[in-house]
Amino acid sequence: MTRRAANADQLRLDLAAMLPSDRMRFEAAVAAEAERRAFYWRFRLVAIETVMMSGLVLIAGLLVEQPTDIVVQASVTVGIACFASGMLLIWLSNVASGLMIRWRGRRQR
Secondary structure, X not given: OOOOOXXXXXXXXXXXXXXXXXXXXXXXXXXXXXHHHHHHHXXXXXXXXXXXXXXXXXXXXXHOOOOHHHHHHHHHHHHHHHHHHHHHHHHHHHHHHHHHHHHHHHHHO
């Protein structure tokens, strides 16, 4: 069986930096690293969505020959709204995740 080559785009997990002596600290360190990386990827998706939506409004407005100042203002407004709503969704998902963890902890006692 051949081994697949590692993809250069994949994030590398530095286990040497996260190897505490006991298992609980290791699991907590891995969970913290996974949470940090999840936030990074969510933020990246929000940024991509923001650029795409504001660019779409800009291009569509220019294609239908609307005044440039109005199109640019609308594009910036849409970009700000997309970024704000995306960050709100990230925050709400973190809050919901924390509540679920607390709720499960209370049920297991």
